[in-house]
Amino acid sequence: MIRLEKRQSPARLWSVAAPLLAVALTMVAGGVLFALLGKDPLATIRTIFWDPLFGDFAFYYRPQLFIKGAPLVLIAIGLSLGFRAGIWNIGAEGQYIMGALAAAGVGLALYPLESAWIFPLMVLAGAIGGLLWAMIPALLKVRLGTNEILVSLMLVYVAEFTLASMALGLMKNPEGMGFPGSRNLSQYPSAANLEIIAGSGMHWGVVAALLAVVSAYVVLSRHMLGFSIRLSGQSPRAAAFAGVNAGALVVICMGLSGALAGLAGMFEVAGPAGRVSIDFNVGYGFTAIIVAFLGRLHPLGIVLAGGLMALTYIGGDIAQGSLGLPIASIQLFQGGLLFSLLAVDVMVNYRLRWAKRRII
């Protein structure tokens, strides 16, 4: 019989080793899954994790790592602040959409005006769009005590339908011959989120993500706000004793995560995606939750986890094209990662003991 025994203090080694072990376990489970699908497991895993970085076409895929990783990291950083305080914003996907819609709205409204102010204005609009969308669950929680998990999650669906409505109606390209979707913002010079260095994948969203990582690190380790966040997450009553205003903290954390998700949406809609379309969102807001936890809610961990998740997106695409792997199996793989992490995380707080079988 195996027995779990609570540790005196969380194991340092395990808190670092758990994500690595979770990745390894997921690869094994993924390999079994691929084998059951009739694919060569080793080849498939190599296609997903090796080829994008070191394969023949790596020069094409490596920039993709930034393009896919930036929104994941940007959103996950925002989420991690709330998660550390025990404030569960599950609706980043919706805030991402609303940020994109707000930014695109500004850009499309000003088309075809050319001005250096348009792009910054859109950045601002993106952040505000996500922030306002996150304020709905935040204020409902503070005022009425509703559960932010449910409200923020449900608002994702509202955002998705708003997106569809915009793509088919208000924001539809008047010169688009009746096809759904807006004008292509990446072809509108004043609004386009272009690569800073051509061919590198480094667009402004990557810069924003790096700024967010550094700021989050400084706030968490050196600022009173970060201290209040950590304190509230660990001991809510001690936080009240320390004078932390719980309601204000909900508004700040939800607001920050909403604004960052909105920014991610803005950079996406003005750059890689280019336009508002029905299928504009691809689940970054949900995947970012996995990124945040896989990165231990730590800014540097989130960068690594974001890179890994971006890799599964890119590798998944390749495997889909070259090996005919269904896209669902990649999503299964991503979900499996969170699942393994939660399972392995038991080892951080508990140790295994081989107990003698007791006759009951």
Add this chain to the structure above:
Amino acid sequence: MSDVLLRLAGLTKAYPGVVANSAVRFDIRAGEIHALLGENGAGKSTLVKTIYGLVQPDSGTMILRGQPYAPGEPRAARAAGVAMVFQHFSLFDALDVAENIALGMENPPPLRELAARISAVSEAYGLPLAPRRIVGDLSAGERQRVEIIRCLLQDPRLLIMDEPTSVLTPQEVDILFQTLRKLCAEGVSIFYISHKLEEIRALCQHATILRLGRVVGTCDPRETSARAMAEMMVGASLHVPSRPAVEAGAAVLRLNGLSAPPPRAFGTALRDITLDIRAGEVLGIGGVAGNGQDELLLALSGEVRVEDAMLRLRDLPIGRKGPNARRKLGLLTAPEERMGHAAAPEMSLTENALLSGAGREGLTRHGFLRWRRARDFATRIITRFDVRTPGPDNTARSLSGGNLQKFVIGREILQHPDVLVVNQPTWGVDAAAAAAIRQALLDLAAGGAAVVVVSQDLDELMEIADRFAALNDGRLSEPRPTRGLTVEEIGLMLGGSHDMEAAHEAA
């Protein structure tokens, strides 16, 4: 002899460091209401848990209706006819009364049949309760009726009631007492635990008094005064050292009709507390747990806001100010619960020093943390208060209770408060550490600060307090000089009779 229902013979139960029950022996007769009296920590709950099968005694035996009785678990106790109504209810808010009762039964009958039986029992014993009502909508008194009816459906021979009136309104108390008398007339014995002496005098035929785990007396409460019972409870051997009378300074903190609703279900409301706390004095506030101590601390620390004028610090109204604004003005507090309230268990001592010391010790600048200063502050606390730890980087959780308490109290004292309010400053702390903490509080007062010590340890309050007041059901008695205060007077103040006698004597 034949009318003895339950005989306890030499029950002893020791926990590490404390003997909860020591050779407890007494009888509960059939059809009597038998009171169990004692201060907190006297061993009442251990004894009751032993009878109900939740605790196994180290030695001693019990005999129930002539048969040896040693329940290994509550189910066995219930099977033998022993039922218990706990102080805190275990009910599901979202379910109705009948469903809740069914959940607690071994073989519940169909719900409709059960509902009929509930109605029958509730009518027979005058406990109005509709079986289909949702428990979440019930008052505390009605919830208690659910628990009582759950017990009565088992046809118990002995019904244990732990502090049943603490959550009831006076009218509900009347209904409860009628029910209990009716049960007792039918031959059911009731074992009644309470601190409320007047209630016991009105209800019980027999009382056993516990102190420090031993039976120190028995009496017939109908013929014994509350004063005499209080004396037996507290013990005549209170250690009252002589303290030089301190010249009291000006009032620093004024509580003016401080009232607050209970912050949580089954909390205590604070009712119209008026009090002046003077510079240079130690004011002791005694009382049985759950009479408003925690609530008073929350209202003073600023975690619970009250009306502005209810609290004045040097004439400045502060009732609506938060904890940090009050700290800035010189009012510091140390709550009772160390782990998770006064300190964050998973955080380092440096971070815990920051927890309340950020403002007064200048540990932040423009919101940014000055880690070196925080670490220095933590180190100062550790050195000055002899906190046994390898260093300030260790987590609060790694410290023993006494060491963490020294750290928490030291953290507030080193910030040079004008007013310091502490709750249970030496609870669970070894004698040497307790003495050090008390001395530090006395030194603080000698330096001109006003110190309020809330404690259930009367010896402690007698040792360090200049004035003494008692909390009872959220009300505070008139404070009286500790010098010359007799044991009987203290007992009466604690028991809530202060409205009549004590106030009369003070006049």
